Amino acid sequence: MSIFHATAEQHELIESFSRPLEEMFPVARLHKNYAADAAQFPAAAELGWFGIALPEEAGGIGLSVVEEALLFASFGRHLVTPGFMAAALAAKIAAGDAALAQQIIAGELSVGVARQNADGITLCDAQNAALVLVLSEQGAALHRAEALTQRKLLDEAQWGMALESAALPGNPIAQEGADVIGADINLLIAAQLTGIAAATLEMAVGYAQIRQQFGVPIGSFQAIKHYCTDMAMQVQAAKDSLSFAAVSMAGGRADARFQVASALVVAIRAAFFNTGRNIQIHGGMGFSAECDAHLFLKRAHVLETLAGGLKGARAALRAEASIFGQDAA
Amino acid sequence: MxxxxxxxxxxxxxxxxxxxxxxxxxxxxxxxxxxxxxxxxxxxxxxxxxxxxxxxxxxxxxxxxxxxxxxxxxxxxxxxxxxxxxxxxxxxxxxxxxxxxxxxxxxxxxxxxxKGEVIWCQGFSEPNTGSDLASLRTKGVVEGDELVVNGQKIWSSYADIADYQELLLRTDPDSARHHGLSWVICKMDTPGITVRPIKTMAGPAKFAEVFYDNVRIPLSNVVGGLNNGWKTAMSTLGFERGTASLALQISLGQRVEELIAANKDVALAETLMDLRADAAALRAMSYQFAVKSETGPVGSEGSMIRLYFAELAQRVAKASIEIFGIAAPNVLEEHGLGFDYFDAYSETIAGGTAEIQRNIIAERVLGLPRGSR
CATH class of the missing domain: 1.10.540.10 (Acyl-CoA dehydrogenase/oxidase, N-terminal domain)
Known part of the structure; x- marks a missing residue:
């Protein structure tokens, strides 16, 4: 049991999901059908993913936010729909309504995600969802999809998923304030962004090893090496921040909220840096639609938006008391 | 217990x-x-x-x-x-x-x-041997039970006040690169040694050049075997857990907090939050590395943390000058922020430049192919 970081056992447990993830969510699926994941809620529920951090008596798997964070990092790697995050969060805030929570955990009710903005809400990949979880600075509120008004499709192509607008709905069927659910939201978004940063690093390094120019792999050129190293440092920072934050939350450390807010700032920047560099390292191929590279960049933007933006993440970090100079362990 | x-x-x-x-x-x-x-x-x-x-x-x-x-x-x-x-x-x-x-x-x-009775300094780098340590030329010739040393070292921190030096020499004249080197304990008051302090851009004389003119060192001062110096020099790598740098890293986090408390410029507020998050990330990385190192061998991840620290230290130092300005008392004073700012320029040079570190990380951690330097 490490007091700072996820244990090897926790990593192994989540890595056991890599096979089903590979089969169910190959990134290439998104070239053909950006909304492919909507049909996967029951299969994901079968694997226990929506209740991974909920106690068994609540219908969950009984693990902690540490395993949950690692799982969502894997989701980030596979560009799994942010609806899965909405389902996991919705199951948490619906705990008071056992029947509703059970339907979410069982994948009987699919969940879509939205972010509150000045004019209403922006829905992301939520076209087929039965429930919509609206994230905001105040926390999270769960609504039935049919309760939404002024719903309008904005775009289906540009960001790799359907974006819709709707009026800000009233009377949620369940809700939770940011003081309770805020850290969970930020942790799961940071996790997915960390997964994106890691996947694009591997993609870039893999390509740099096989793509030849001037008779040698481009990865032997210092310019490419240094890009890759910078990407690796971003991944290391994001991964270790995420792990530390999750363990802090699970262990109830006093500075847990600081760690999560910090992990989110680090993860957003890591995801933007790495998805951009990955396109650059892939050259002309990286700019083409058939390459996966742009899908990662676009998803990073969607997740950043769901988190309230990098500006919002920095503001959230500013609101936390300093960890330095206090007891750290 | x-x-x-x-x-x-x-x-x-x-x-x-x-x-x-x-x-x-x-x-x-x-x-x-x-x-x-x-x-x-x-x-x-x-x-x-x-x-x-x-x-x-x-x-x-x-x-x-x-x-x-x-x-x-x-x-x-x-x-x-x-x-x-x-x-x-x-x-x-x-x-x-x-x-x-x-x-x-x-x-x-x-x-x-x-017990704090002696100061040691390092004698590795030479005027023509910076990033490429294995090209060093200062030579030690075996004469009886002594080595006779001639040559020059540079960037030796505290050489002017040191009692001993860990001195890396070429002791096999026919050798090249990593072969034929020896790691030797050199007593700094041995006849033939001249030390010339070098002032840095930050002000004080932190480094020195060291000249060796027929300096005689007993063979019993060779550590790890004659002509086996490269291996000896590399032996400390496995010892390093990164915890010694932890105090510096946490101090850096404290400095970021001082800047956040002092800053009134809205335009800098976002930069400072990035620095705050990065200082926390640095700590998370160091803890991870330290705990891992206790249970098994760790690779070159340590170089990533070292590099991350170096570049963060420079960004923090730069932000402190932006916040207070060049004429503020806490910038100009001795041990002040001005000194820290200038001194931070050495972070990405000393102990292996940031560029060489990046090559090492790319090759040893990421597995990219070696190329020309």
Whole structure:
């Protein structure tokens, strides 16, 4: 049991999901059908993913936010729909309504995600969802999809998923304030962004090893090496921040909220840096639609938006008391 | 044995509170020597020296969690920088002797290093040997039971106040690159040694050039075997857990907090939040590395943390000048932010430039192919 970081056992447990993830969510699926994941809620529920951090008596798997964070990092790697995050969060805030929570955990009710903005809400990949979880600075509120008004499709192509607008709905069927659910939201978004940063690093390094120019792999050129190293440092920072934050939350450390807010700032920047560099390292191929590279960049933007933006993440970090100079362990 | 981590931390905090010197460390010369030795001696007498050393050599052999707690408290107490004149002895020469020294070498030198009686400096770099250490040319020729040394070293920190130097020589004249080198204990008052301090852009003379003119060193001062110096020089890599740098990293986080408290410029507020998050990330990385290193060998991830620290330190130093301006008293004063800012330029050069570090990380951690430099 490490007091700072996820244990090897926790990593192994989540890595056991890599096979089903590979089969169910190959990134290439998104070239053909950006909304492919909507049909996967029951299969994901079968694997226990929506209740991974909920106690068994609540219908969950009984693990902690540490395993949950690692799982969502894997989701980030596979560009799994942010609806899965909405389902996991919705199951948490619906705990008071056992029947509703059970339907979410069982994948009987699919969940879509939205972010509150000045004019209403922006829905992301939520076209087929039965429930919509609206994230905001105040926390999270769960609504039935049919309760939404002024719903309008904005775009289906540009960001790799359907974006819709709707009026800000009233009377949620369940809700939770940011003081309770805020850290969970930020942790799961940071996790997915960390997964994106890691996947694009591997993609870039893999390509740099096989793509030849001037008779040698481009990865032997210092310019490419240094890009890759910078990407690796971003991944290391994001991964270790995420792990530390999750363990802090699970262990109830006093500075847990600081760690999560910090992990989110680090993860957003890591995801933007790495998805951009990955396109650059892939050259002309990286700019083409058939390459996966742009899908990662676009998803990073969607997740950043769901988190309230990098500006919002920095503001959230500013609101936390300093960890330095206090007891750290 | 049964002391808990909390008890250990409380004991460290109480001792540091009572014993940390109240005046700042002198920057150079004999005063900096006396200060560093006095502080080392004090830690030794308090039972806090050699925290990372094995017990067999008088060390405390503290667990990684204890090391972390100690260096956190160390930073919190504003204790003198761990990268002072004693650093090479306690963190490099000492561990090298532990790994490769003879019983005589160990029993003579290790207690002196631990007790704060001697200063060590490093003699690796040469005027034409910077990033490419294996190209070094300063030579030692075997004559009877002595080595006769001729050549020049440079960027040797604290050489002007040191008693001993860990000196890397080419002892096989027909050898090339990593072969034919020897790691030698050089007594700095040996006839034929000339030390010329070098002033840095930050002001003080932190480095020196060292000239060797027929300097005679007994063969018994070779550590780890004649012509086996590269292996000896690399032996400390496995010893490094990164905890010694933890105090510096936490101090850096504290400086970011001071900047956040002082800043009134809205335009800089976002930059400062990035620095805050990155300082926290640095700490998370160091803890991960330290804990991992206790249970098995760690690779070159340490270079990533080192590089991350170096570049963060530069960004923090730059932000401090932006916030206070070049004419503020806390920038201009001795040991002030101006000094820190200039001194931070060395972070991405000393101990392997950031560019070389990036090559190493790309090749050893990421597995990219070697190429021309």
């Amino acid at each position: 049964s002391e808990s981590l909390d008890e250990f931390r409380a004991r460290a905090r109480a001792w540091l509170q009572a014993n940390v010197p109240h005046h700042a460390a002198p920057m150079e010369g004999p005063e900096s020597r006396d200060y560093a030795l006095a502080w080392q001696k004090r830690q030794y007498e308090g039972g806090w020296a050699g925290l990372t050393w094995p017990q067999a050599y008088g060390g405390r052999e503290a667990s990684v969690l204890q090391q972390i707690a100690w260096f956190e408290e160390y930073a919190r107490a504003n204790a003198p920088s761990t990268h002072n004149a004693c650093f090479v002895g306690t963190n490099h020469a000492g561990p090298t002797l532990i790994a490769c020294g003879t019983d005589e070498q160990k029993s003579f030198h290790l207690p002196r290093i631990m």
